[in-house]
Amino acid sequence: MALLLGFLLLLLLELCGNTLSLGSRSSTKGTEVLELELPATNYETKDSYKAGPIGGLFQIVHIFLRVVQPNDFPEDILRKILQKKFDLSTDYEKIIYYEIGVIICAVLGLLFVILMPLVGFCFGLCRCCNKCGGEMHQRQKKNGPFLRKCFAVSLLVISIFISIGIIYGFVANHHLRAQIEKTRKLADSNFRDLRTLLNGAPAEISYILSQYTTTKEKAFSDLDNVKSLLGGGIHEQLRPKVIPALDDIKAMAEAIKETKEALLNVNNTLKELKKSSAQLNTSLSDVKRDLEQSLNDPMCSAPPVATTCNNIRTSLSQLDDNTNMDQLPSLDKPIDKINDILQTNLSSLVQQGYKSFNDIPEMVKNQTTDIISDVKSTLNSIGSDIESIGEQIPIQDQLSNFMGYINDTETYIHRNLPTLEEYDSYRWLGGLVVCCLLTLVVIFYYLGLLCGTCGYDRNATPTRRGCVSNTGGIFLMVGAGVSFLICWILMTIVVLTFVVGANVEKLLCEPYQNRKLFQVLDTPYLLNENWKHYLSGMVFNKPDINLTFEQVYSDCKENKGIYATLKLENSYNISEHLNIQEHAGNISNDFQNMKVNIDNIVLLDEAGRKNLMDFSFSGIDAINYNIYLAELSKTPTKANLLSFADDLEVKANHLPQGSLKQSLKNNAQTIRTIHRSEVIPLEQSMSSVYQSIKELQQKSSGLGMKVTNTLSSLDSAQDFLTTRISSVIVEESQKYGNTIVGYFERYLQWVKISITDKIAACKPVATALDSAVDVFLCSYIIDPMNLFWFGIGKATVFLLPALIFAVKLAKYYRRMDSEDVYEDMENGNIGFHRHHSTQTV
Numbered sequence: 001m002a003l004l005l006g007f008l009l010l011l012l013l014e015l016c017g018n019t020l021s022l023g024s025r026s027s028t029k030g031t032e033v034l035e036l037e038l039p040a041t042n043y044e045t046k047d048s049y050k051a052g053p054i055g056g057l058f059q060i061v062h063i064f065l066r067v068v069q070p071n072d073f074p075e076d077i078l079r080k081i082l083q084k085k086f087d088l089s090t091d092y093e094k095i096i097y098y099e100i101g102v103i104i105c106a107v108l109g110l111l112f113v114i115l116m117p118l119v120g121f122c123f124g125l126c127r128c129c130n131k132c133g134g135e136m137h138q139r140q141k142k143n144g145p146f147l148r149k150c151f152a153v154s155l156l157v158i159s160i161f162i163s164i165g166i167i168y169g170f171v172a173n174h175h176l177r178a179q180i181e182k183t184r185k186l187a188d189s190n191f192r193d194l195r196t197l198l199n200g201a202p203a204e205i206s207y208i209l210s211q212y213t214t215t216k217e218k219a220f221s222d223l224d225n226v227k228s229l230l231g232g233g234i235h236e237q238l239r240p241k242v243i244p245a246l247d248d249i250k251a252m253a254e255a256i257k258e259t260k261e262a263l264l265n266v267n268n269t270l271k272e273l274k275k276s277s278a279q280l281n282t283s284l285s286d287v288k289r290d291l292e293q294s295l296n297d298p299m300c301s302a303p304p305v306a307t308t309c310n311n312i313r314t315s316l317s318q319l320d321d322n323t324n325m326d327q328l329p330s331l332d333k334p335i336d337k338i339n340d341i342l343q344t345n346l347s348s349l350v351q352q353g354y355k356s357f358n359d360i361p362e363m364v365k366n367q368t369t370d371i372i373s374d375v376k377s378t379l380n381s382i383g384s385d386i387e388s389i390g391e392q393i394p395i396q397d398q399l400s401n402f403m404g405y406i407n408d409t410e411t412y413i414h415r416n417l418p419t420l421e422e423y424d425s426y427r428w429l430g431g432l433v434v435c436c437l438l439t440l441v442v443i444f445y446y447l448g449l450l451c452g453t454c455g456y457d458r459n460a461t462p463t464r465r466g467c468v469s470n471t472g473g474i475f476l477m478v479g480a481g482v483s484f485l486i487c488w489i490l491m492t493i494v495v496l497t498f499v500v501g502a503n504v505e506k507l508l509c510e511p512y513q514n515r516k517l518f519q520v521l522d523t524p525y526l527l528n529e530n531w532k533h534y535l536s537g538m539v540f541n542k543p544d545i546n547l548t549f550e551q552v553y554s555d556c557k558e559n560k561g562i563y564a565t566l567k568l569e570n571s572y573n574i575s576e577h578l579n580i581q582e583h584a585g586n587i588s589n590d591f592q593n594m595k596v597n598i599d600n601i602v603l604l605d606e607a608g609r610k611n612l613m614d615f616s617f618s619g620i621d622a623i624n625y626n627i628y629l630a631e632l633s634k635t636p637t638k639a640n641l642l643s644f645a646d647d648l649e650v651k652a653n654h655l656p657q658g659s660l661k662q663s664l665k666n667n668a669q670t671i672r673t674i675h676r677s678e679v680i681p682l683e684q685s686m687s688s689v690y691q692s693i694k695e696l697q698q699k700s701s702g703l704g705m706k707v708t709n710t711l712s713s714l715d716s717a718q719d720f721l722t723t724r725i726s727s728v729i730v731e732e733s734q735k736y737g738n739t740i741v742g743y744f745e746r747y748l749q750w751v752k753i754s755i756t757d758k759i760a761a762c763k764p765v766a767t768a769l770d771s772a773v774d775v776f777l778c779s780y781i782i783d784p785m786n787l788f789w790f791g792i793g794k795a796t797v798f799l800l801p802a803l804i805f806a807v808k809l810a811k812y813y814r815r816m817d818s819e820d821v822y823e824d825m826e827n828g829n830i831g832f833h834r835h836h837s838t839q840t841v
Helices: 002-020 052-068 075-082 088-128 144-181 183-224 226-295 303-319 332-341 346-358 360-367 369-392 395-455 467-513 516-521 534-540 549-557 580-592 606-616 625-632 641-653 659-700 703-758 763-813
Strands: 818-824 829-835
Touching: 052 088, 052 144, 052 467, 052 763, 075 088, 075 516, 088 467, 088 763, 144 183, 144 395, 144 763, 183 226, 183 369, 183 395, 183 703, 183 763, 226 303, 226 332, 226 346, 226 360, 226 659, 226 703, 303 641, 303 659, 346 360, 346 606, 360 369, 369 703, 395 467, 395 763, 467 516, 467 763, 516 549, 549 763, 606 703, 625 659, 641 659
Parallel strands: none
Antiparallel strands: 818 829
8 A cells, every 4th residue: 555655646746857857958839720729638547436235234334433532533643653753652642532432442342352251151161060050950030031021022122133234244255355346446447547647658748749730720720711811801891882882873874764764665655645645636537527417317307206306415515535645855865964964884993993993802912922931931930939848848758758657667566466365365255264163153043032932831741851952051051152162253343343343444545535644745844844845846846836646636637737736837847938929929920010001992983973963854753753753644525425325225226217316326336336446455555654654753852962962972981981991900909810810819718728737637636546545445345344343243243142041041041950949738839859861951
């Protein structure tokens, strides 16, 4: 155990020395990208141990020990011992005070060991002299049956208690053997974990340094994409102000074209409407004239027909045209003005503005070619320095030397482990014999109770008891005799294991678990009277640094790196060697020299502006659209021709047969034809033109204000480009530079955190120490040992009352040589002693 503890301490110190050797060599560092993480290291040994169901029994023993030994851990005594200032002649009272519970229990056990053989010897002599129950005669008592039952029940209860103690002994004996068999596996897994730790540290450093390539590739990718990242950023900053202005101009250009098309469409449609209206007027005049001629027929002079003819003649005025299309002015002049405006291709000028604005990323790329090259060169130079770090750190050589300590310790353990297992087999056999002896005694008691209880006949006299009952009594006496023979030997074993196990539990296991042992070791000037803190004196030769065993153990339990655990910044300050600002400043200096000049971006030239102004003065908004709308909203005819034709036909049907009637019907049919072929198309055309003029009126409404607003927006955007583009370039350049620098800052920060907190994470060291002390010594050995003496001691102590009750109870089961006989006399009962020859044991 001392060798293993010393090995673990040497491991910590060796790792310290290896890391200290880095102090004067590393001066450069690399950068990492985005999400960086060290590969997880998997260890075999569990960092906690659970005893399983038997743990409840261990807790019972721990409670018993706390009752026996309630005093606090003797830190002062241990400090004096370590300082070699302990004097038994003067400090024995403190030892006695602390050990008083153990001493009392040990003294009682020794008294038991000394007295039980004497008592057994005297008891045997006494019985040989027919004393102490040795006389094979039983006096009859009134409470005899009650006493027999009490003795039997008491012995049974005590035997059960003894059996429980024996079970504890068997379980503890087997558990200790099983745990010893696991020792080799536990040791091997810890050694493999320690090798993983030692071999993994150089690999982790190499991995961290190699991640600079990943960071550099990401930075190079962003540098190659300067067009989209920097140029695009500038473009996006200007876009909200510039693009809406260009979109307005583009919309205005489209509006000019749409206005021309609408004017042409309306103008051409108006011409067609004038022709159609004239044609309709001609057709109606012809029908009207034909009807007048028909009404001159002589039949219209007759009184019945004359009234109808007069009515028809009166309604002929309804066949007149209801519109006057010729009064509508032509739109040729506004169209000519629009054609003149369209001589200048405003859409093309707007596209030039778009192109000029969208060329900003390309301009940025062309102007930053040299700067990007310089930045790449700087990053490559940093990469070269970082790659050299792996060659400057000799940690692999240093750790390979310490690998010999692991190999030697492993060889020693493997060489001596078979001896331990062999001795444990002897111990296991001895423990088995002890448990079997107790089992033999309790079996005698159980057999005695069984035979005595089953074979007892209450009607039988003591001299006439049956064979089964007598055998039960003999079993009880044999059990009592064997108890006298073995109990002092068992108690000797219990006392020895109790003193050792209790003290190891209270002086080592318990203070190790609550870390009071570390607190004692951390006492200033304890291990070296010239050093305030021993561990920092060993590591740095600077005993004033507050580096404690408890802190190192706790950090290792939390799997912190050896750098942070041992506070190696006092010897090798990683922050100074990994100066993030210094390396980031080298890259930032290159970006500060970046000059991007984006001038002469003209969104719309003077020709385009003049074109917009000409459009605003084209007079489109001054057209009297109401004249057109009023005329086009009329119906083509004054009356509905279909209704007129139907009415004419009805009146014709009331006329007598003849040429007048037929003529009127023919004219009615002609009117229907005119309505179908001329009026309906004319109405549709008028409706379409009406909607077109309505839309044209809406588009041209406020034209001057729209153009003014568009030009104002254009001027604002152009002014924004002129006055703000420099600040936008500076802002976006800083963002772009910060992004590139940020990769390396994150990488360097990750390197720093990894070296300080993650590289050579010393959890396997704490786990190995736990395995040696808490698991192997305390859980594998001391806990089962304590449970063993607890169970065997309990059973041995109960042997004393058990043999007393067994001897008392045997008198009621065994066949006696003589008994008390009572005969009825005239004046009363007279009793006398009668002897029967019988077998005596």
